[in-house]
Amino acid sequence: MADPAPLMDALDAVFRAQDRRFYTLEFAFPRWQAAKRQYELDVEILLPMVEGSLYRSGDGRPINVKGRVIQFTPSTNTLGSGESVLGEFVFRLSDDYGEVRVPLPSSFVKGLGDAVTWFREALTPYESEDLSRHLVRLVRDAGARFEEVIGMCRQLATSENPADALEHAELLWARARLLMVLNQDRAAAEYVVRGCRRAEFSGLPLGSRMVRAGRGLALLLERAQEEEAAQQVKRILPAVHDWP
Numbered sequence: 001m002a003d004p005a006p007l008m009d010a011l012d013a014v015f016r017a018q019d020r021r022f023y024t025l026e027f028a029f030p031r032w033q034a035a036k037r038q039y040e041l042d043v044e045i046l047l048p049m050v051e052g053s054l055y056r057s058g059d060g061r062p063i064n065v066k067g068r069v070i071q072f073t074p075s076t077n078t079l080g081s082g083e084s085v086l087g088e089f090v091f092r093l094s095d096d097y098g099e100v101r102v103p104l105p106s107s108f109v110k111g112l113g114d115a116v117t118w119f120r121e122a123l124t125p126y127e128s129e130d131l132s133r134h135l136v137r138l139v140r141d142a143g144a145r146f147e148e149v150i151g152m153c154r155q156l157a158t159s160e161n162p163a164d165a166l167e168h169a170e171l172l173w174a175r176a177r178l179l180m181v182l183n184q185d186r187a188a189a190e191y192v193v194r195g196c197r198r199a200e201f202s203g204l205p206l207g208s209r210m211v212r213a214g215r216g217l218a219l220l221l222e223r224a225q226e227e228e229a230a231q232q233v234k235r236i237l238p239a240v241h242d243w244p
Contacts, residue, residue: 023131067091189229
């Protein structure tokens with residue numbers, strides 16, 4: 001049986017909360033601006049959730065941003081544009097500005113400059129300030145492991161070995177998180193509850209990686225109004241003062 005640890009480490013790198021930082025994002029401001037412009041955002045990311053502030057030139061007052069990333073499956077086009085789209089970033093702005101939907105393209109490489117940026121991000125620690133590029137990379141890194149997570153869940157589903165049961169629980173939580181990226185919150189909540197049951201069945205303490213995953217899941221489930229599942233996760237997490 002394959003060791004799930006490398007897979008879970010890779011997903012942990014994608015799913016852990018991203019430090020709050022400044023990005024740029026191009027879109028048309030809702031209701032009163034038809035042309036797209038580039039704006040500066042100061043946000044934190046807990047995939048698929050994005051929250052923070054947006055700033056407009058000449059206006060020092062920040063505008064609250066709350067949104068989420070949604071991956072499309074299968075790949076589709078936006079409004080018949082012919083551009084292949086991986087998903088979209090959907091967010092609302094405070095003060096009743098309304099909803100913004102920014103397509104996340106399958107490829108940013110449309111010229112030499114884009115190609116150079118792509119290679120720098122792939123081969124060095126450099127990270128573009130473009131929020132769309134960052135979100136696409138996270139979604140791709142997560143989605144590329146979806147089938148592997150499902151396969152390992154099946155391998156461990158019937159094992160009564162405590163260590164296997166705990167690994168299965170962590171994989172079920174990962175599967176739930178991937179479903180949330182696909183905007184399938186109700187199905188995700190069901191896998192979360194199954195994961196909680198398997199973790200309890202194991203009788204083993206949760207490792208630091210799983211505790212971190214559980215904290216993120218609980219927050220995301222609350223945002224998605226899946227309160228029952230969120231509470232079940234919190235119930236099996238160690239006390240706050242014991243968190244890594």
